[in-house]
Amino acid sequence: KAGVTQTPRYLIKTRGQQVTLSCSPISGHRSVSWYQQTPGQGLQFLFEYFSETQRNKGNFPGRFSGRQFSNSRSEMNVSTLELGDSALYLCASSTPTGDITDTQYFGPGTRLTVL
Amino acid sequence: GNSVTQMEGPVTLSEEAFLTINCTYTATGYPSLFWYVQYPGEGLQLLLKATKADDKGSNKGFEATYRKETTSFHLEKGSVQVSDSAVYFCALISSNDYKLSFGAGTTVTVRA
Numbered sequence: 001k002a003g004v005t006q007t008p009r010y011l012i013k014t015r016g017q018q019v020t021l022s023c024s025p026i027s028g029h030r031s032v033s034w035y036q037q038t039p040g041q042g043l044q045f046l047f048e049y050f051s052e053t054q055r056n057k058g059n060f061p062g063r064f065s066g067r068q069f070s071n072s073r074s075e076m077n078v079s080t081l082e083l084g085d086s087a088l089y090l091c092a093s094s095t096p097t098g099d100i101t102d103t104q105y106f107g108p109g110t111r112l113t114v115l
Numbered sequence: 116g117n118s119v120t121q122m123e124g125p126v127t128l129s130e131e132a133f134l135t136i137n138c139t140y141t142a143t144g145y146p147s148l149f150w151y152v153q154y155p156g157e158g159l160q161l162l163l164k165a166t167k168a169d170d171k172g173s174n175k176g177f178e179a180t181y182r183k184e185t186t187s188f189h190l191e192k193g194s195v196q197v198s199d200s201a202v203y204f205c206a207l208i209s210s211n212d213y214k215l216s217f218g219a220g221t222t223v224t225v226r227a
Contacts, residue, residue, distance in 0.1 A: 045215065050213075106151075
């Protein structure tokens, strides 16, 4: 079974631009979560979607948004990029049933650099 | 809210040494507990998990036991290899909170 895929793997943007990251979950998984990883803050939760509904959102400004499509693929968008948005963005998929305690499987991440 | 505290390291060991990484947690309800590993330049990989008290998760020689009385989930391996060099994250998730809460991560370096 194919794992979680994320595209693109690397991105370089400049301040003020916007960016869209994509995540394709493991086949049959209906939950997708997004995390930001930085050396200073570690792994921080952004949001979680199940069957196109956002069930939880982390403490990030409104510039960070996401959505999930009917095929469970998910995108996250960051508008008006800031230098501090440089990070590894990780997507994880889980559970065909909606049980949030099921194991989350992570993709390789998208490395975003904001100049 | 939920939180995880783990020893941050870095930890440096010789090959075949014993490894312990401490992890304690605070959570409401009955969380599921996880150890994830991150190799350089890669995403997170599940190492092992436990879903209820006294469960022992194990994989690749690593073990961790869910201790409800001490709210702990310490990771152990009896004989490490150079290939075990990575960052290890303890994490939990509970049914009242739709997110994984991670510890800060412990960098482990194993020298030949």
